[in-house]
Amino acid sequence: MKTPICLSPCSGGNAEDPSADDPYIDFTKASYDFEVTQILDKIEQIQTQKNQTGDFSPILVGLQFPEGLKKHAVELSFLIENITGASVLISADPCFGACDLDAALISKTDVMFHFGHAQLEHTDLEKKVCFIETRSKVDVNPAILSALALLPEKKIGLVTTVQHVHQLENVKSILEDAGKTVVIARGDSRTPYPGQVLGCNFSAARPSKGDCDVYLFIGSGRFHPIGVALSSKKRVVCADPFFSEAFELDFRKFLMQRSAVIGNSMDAETFGIIVSTKNGQCREKLAQRLKEKANAHGKQAVILRMDLVTPDQMLNFPVGAFVNTACPRLAIDDSGRYPVPVLTPQEFEIVLGERDWEDLILDEILEGERE
Amino acid sequence: MKTPICLSPCSGGNAEDPSADDPYIDFTKASYDFEVTQILDKIEQIQTQKNQTGDFSPILVGLQFPEGLKKHAVELSFLIENITGASVLISADPCFGACDLDAALISKTDVMFHFGHAQLEHTDLEKKVCFIETRSKVDVNPAILSALALLPEKKIGLVTTVQHVHQLENVKSILEDAGKTVVIARGDSRTPYPGQVLGCNFSAARPSKGDCDVYLFIGSGRFHPIGVALSSKKRVVCADPFFSEAFELDFRKFLMQRSAVIGNSMDAETFGIIVSTKNGQCREKLAQRLKEKANAHGKQAVILRMDLVTPDQMLNFPVGAFVNTACPRLAIDDSGRYPVPVLTPQEFEIVLGERDWEDLILDEILEGERE
Numbered sequence: 127m128k129t130p131i132c133l134s135p136c137s138g139g140n141a142e143d144p145s146a147d148d149p150y151i152d153f154t155k156a157s158y159d160f161e162v163t164q165i166l167d168k169i170e171q172i173q174t175q176k177n178q179t180g181d182f183s184p185i186l187v188g189l190q191f192p193e194g195l196k197k198h199a200v201e202l203s204f205l206i207e208n209i210t211g212a213s214v215l216i217s218a219d220p221c222f223g224a225c226d227l228d229a230a231l232i233s234k235t236d237v238m239f240h241f242g243h244a245q246l247e248h249t250d251l252e253k254k255v256c257f258i259e260t261r262s263k264v265d266v267n268p269a270i271l272s273a274l275a276l277l278p279e280k281k282i283g284l285v286t287t288v289q290h291v292h293q294l295e296n297v298k299s300i301l302e303d304a305g306k307t308v309v310i311a312r313g314d315s316r317t318p319y320p321g322q323v324l325g326c327n328f329s330a331a332r333p334s335k336g337d338c339d340v341y342l343f344i345g346s347g348r349f350h351p352i353g354v355a356l357s358s359k360k361r362v363v364c365a366d367p368f369f370s371e372a373f374e375l376d377f378r379k380f381l382m383q384r385s386a387v388i389g390n391s392m393d394a395e396t397f398g399i400i401v402s403t404k405n406g407q408c409r410e411k412l413a414q415r416l417k418e419k420a421n422a423h424g425k426q427a428v429i430l431r432m433d434l435v436t437p438d439q440m441l442n443f444p445v446g447a448f449v450n451t452a453c454p455r456l457a458i459d460d461s462g463r464y465p466v467p468v469l470t471p472q473e474f475e476i477v478l479g480e481r482d483w484e485d486l487i488l489d490e491i492l493e494g495e496r497e
Numbered sequence: 498m499k500t501p502i503c504l505s506p507c508s509g510g511n512a513e514d515p516s517a518d519d520p521y522i523d524f525t526k527a528s529y530d531f532e533v534t535q536i537l538d539k540i541e542q543i544q545t546q547k548n549q550t551g552d553f554s555p556i557l558v559g560l561q562f563p564e565g566l567k568k569h570a571v572e573l574s575f576l577i578e579n580i581t582g583a584s585v586l587i588s589a590d591p592c593f594g595a596c597d598l599d600a601a602l603i604s605k606t607d608v609m610f611h612f613g614h615a616q617l618e619h620t621d622l623e624k625k626v627c628f629i630e631t632r633s634k635v636d637v638n639p640a641i642l643s644a645l646a647l648l649p650e651k652k653i654g655l656v657t658t659v660q661h662v663h664q665l666e667n668v669k670s671i672l673e674d675a676g677k678t679v680v681i682a683r684g685d686s687r688t689p690y691p692g693q694v695l696g697c698n699f700s701a702a703r704p705s706k707g708d709c710d711v712y713l714f715i716g717s718g719r720f721h722p723i724g725v726a727l728s729s730k731k732r733v734v735c736a737d738p739f740f741s742e743a744f745e746l747d748f749r750k751f752l753m754q755r756s757a758v759i760g761n762s763m764d765a766e767t768f769g770i771i772v773s774t775k776n777g778q779c780r781e782k783l784a785q786r787l788k789e790k791a792n793a794h795g796k797q798a799v800i801l802r803m804d805l806v807t808p809d810q811m812l813n814f815p816v817g818a819f820v821n822t823a824c825p826r827l828a829i830d831d832s833g834r835y836p837v838p839v840l841t842p843q844e845f846e847i848v849l850g851e852r853d854w855e856d857l858i859l860d861e862i863l864e865g866e867r868e
Binding site for chain 1: 564567568570571574575585586587588589590591599601602605767769771772774781797799800801802803804805810813814815816
C-alpha cells in the first residue's frame with residue numbers, strides 16, 4: 127500500500143496544481159505535499175492496533191481541508207477507502223485554520239487528518255488529529271533573488287507561512303552568500319516553526335525575539351506582511367514565490383481603510399461583540415472585558431456567539447458597530463462587505479479613546495491568551 | 498419585575514410586527530407572544546436558586562432565535578440585563594428549528610431560551626432549554642370562513658404549525674357549527690401538540706392516526722401542505738391567516754420540479770451524502786445505509802458532514818449529485834441554487850430503481866429514527 131495511486135476522475139479547475147489538466151489527480155505530482163504515503167501508513171498502523179484488540183471492523187477516518195484544498199477531498203476519500211478498507215467521513219464545513227478543528231468529527235473517528243495548517247494548540251482536541259501541513263513544492267529562489275535588489279540592509283529577519291518554512295534554511299544560505307546576516311526567530315507556541323507567522327500571530331517578528339534591520343516575508347498576499355510591519359515597526363519586503371517577484375510593502379491604503387472604519391464607529395452607541403465558538407479562536411474573557419469597557423464608557427453592548435462570521439448573519443443584529451474577537455482577518459479581509467463597521471479589539475479601544483491612533487496594530491491571538 | 502418595559506431603540510423593518518413604526522419594540526404588543534413576563538420570572542427563579550447556594554454572581558442567560566426573530570435579540574438582551582441583572586449571551590448562528598439547538602451555548606449558560614419552536618426531542622441537551630414557542634396572535638377566523646367554501650366534504654382533518662396550534666379548538670368549533678366532523682390527530686413525539694406538523698414530520702396527517710375526507714392546513718407557504726398531501730394521499734385546503742385567504746393546494750409544479758431533479762441524477766456515478774451535525778437532524782445510520790445502497794448499485798459515494806448546508810459549500814465537492822439526510826426542506830426549498838442535483842433519500846431510491854416514481858413522498862425525520 128506504499129505507492130499512492132489515482133483511482134477516479136476529478137473535475138474542476140485547480141489553479142495551484144500543475145496536474146490540473148490530467149483527468150486524474152496524482153497527489154504525488156500536486157504542487158503541495160499531501161503526504162499520501164504517510165497518511166496510508168498511519169491508517170494501516172491504527173487499523174493494525176485495532177485488529178490486535180480482536181476488533182477487525184474498518185477504522186473510521188476523518189478528513190478536514192481548508193477551502194482551497196477541499197476539491198481534493200472526494201478523490202482522497204476514494205483513494206483511502208479503496209487502498210486501506212477504512213471508512214472515510216469528510217468535514218464539509220468551512221475551515222480556515224487549525225483554530226477551526228472539526229470537534230464533532232474528531233469525536234466520531236479513530237483519526238482525523240487536518241490539511242493545510244500546522245498544529246496550533248495542545249489541548250485534548252488535537253490528540254487524535256494528524257496535521258498534514260501541505261508544504262508547497264514551489265521554488266522560492268527566483269523571488270528571493272529579486273528581493274535582494276530591495277534589501278540594502280545588512281541584517282534581515284526572515285518570516286513566512288507554514289507552507290514555506292522548510293525553505294528558510296535554503297533562503298538563509300542565499301542571503302548569507304550575498305553578504306547578509308539572517309535572523310530566523312522563534313515565535314510563541316502557536317507558531318511551532320522558527321520564522322513562521324500566522325494571520326493572527328506575528329510573535330516571530332517581535333524585535334525582542336531577534337533584532338534585524340528589515341523583514342523579508344516569503345509568501346502571497348499582503349495580510350501577513352502588514353501584520354509583521356505593524357508588529358515590528360520595521361520595513362518589510364515581500365517575496366512571492368508563486369509569481370517569482372518581490373516588492374516593498376506599502377500599507378498606506380490599509381491604514382486609510384482602517385482609519386475610515388474607526389472614524390465611522392465614533393458615534394455608535396450600541397456594539398455587538400462577536401465571539402467565535404471555534405476551538406482556537408474562542409476568546410470569551412476578552413469579549414467580556416470589551417463589554418465592560420463599553421459599559422464604562424456609557425455604551426451598550428451585547429455578546430454574539432457564532433461559529434462562522436458572515437455579513438449576512440450580522441444583518442440580524444441592529445447595532446451601531448461590531449467588535450470582532452474571532453479570527454482577526456475577518457474584520458480586515460471582508461471590510462466593506464459588512465452592514466456596519468466591524469472593528470478589531472484594538473480599534474475599539476481607539477474608538478473609546480483608550481488607545482492612540484498611532485498605536486494601531488493588527489489583532490493577534492497569542493500563546494496563553496485562551497487559557 | 499413583572500411588567501416588561503422597553504428600554505432601547507431598535508432599527509430595521511419588521512413585516513410581521515404591527516408595532517414596527519414605534520421606535521421602541523414593545524414585546525407585549527408584538528404579533529407573536531414572546532412570553533417576556535414568563536422569561537423574566539424564570540430568570541428570577543434561577544437566580545434565587547443560585548443565591549440560596551451562597552453564590553450571588555449574576556446567572557448567565559442564553560438566547561437563541563430563528564432567523565425571522567433574530568432582529569429582536571439585541572432589544573431583549575438589553576431588557577433582560579437591565580431588569581434582572583443577569584448576563585446575556587446571544588446565539589448568532591443561523592437557526593431553523595428545535596433540531597438546531599446551540600449546544601455550546603447551552604453548556605455555557607444557566608438557562609437558554611429557544612424561540613419559535615416547540616420542543617422536539619427529550620435528550621440531555623433539552624434539559625436546560627426553555628422553549629418559547631412564540632405563538633401567533635393573528636386572527637385565523639377570516640381565513641377559516643373563506644376555507645369553508647372549498648370544503649364540501651363532511652370529515653375534516655385539521656393540521657397546523659406550532660404558531661397556531663392554540664387556535665385549533667376554536668377552528669374546530671367553527672367547522673362543527675358548519676355541520677362538519679373534525680379530526681385533530683396526534684402525531685409522533687416530535688410533534689407534541691395534536692394537529693401539529695413540522696416541515697420534517699407529517700405524522701399527525703397519517704390516515705392511521707384518524708381518517709378524514711380532506712385536510713385543512715392553517716398557516717403560510719406550500720411546503721407543509723405538500724407534505725401533508727403526499728403523506729396522506731388526501732386533498733388539502735390551505736387557510737392562510739396572515740392574508741385571510743384560502744385556496745386548494747395544487748402541487749403539480751412541485752412534482753414536475755422534483756421529477757426533473759431525479760431525472761437529472763440518473764447518470765450520476767458519484768454521490769455526496771450529506772449528514773448534518775445539528776442535534777435533531779443528524780442521521781448517520783441513514784447516511785451509511787445510503788452509501789451502501791450506492792455501492793451495491795455500482796456507484797461511488799462519500800459522506801460529507803456539515804453543520805450549515807449551503808450551495809457554496811457544495812461547490813467544493815466534485816460529485817454527480819448530492820443526497821441530503823439533513824433538514825428535508827434543504828433539498829426542496831433551495832432547489833435550483835445548487836451546482837448539481839440534491840436529492841432526498843426517497844428520491845435517491847427512485848434514482849437507484851429501488852422505489853417507484855409514484856411513491857414519491859417528502860422526507861421525514863420520525864420518532865425514534867435518530868436513536
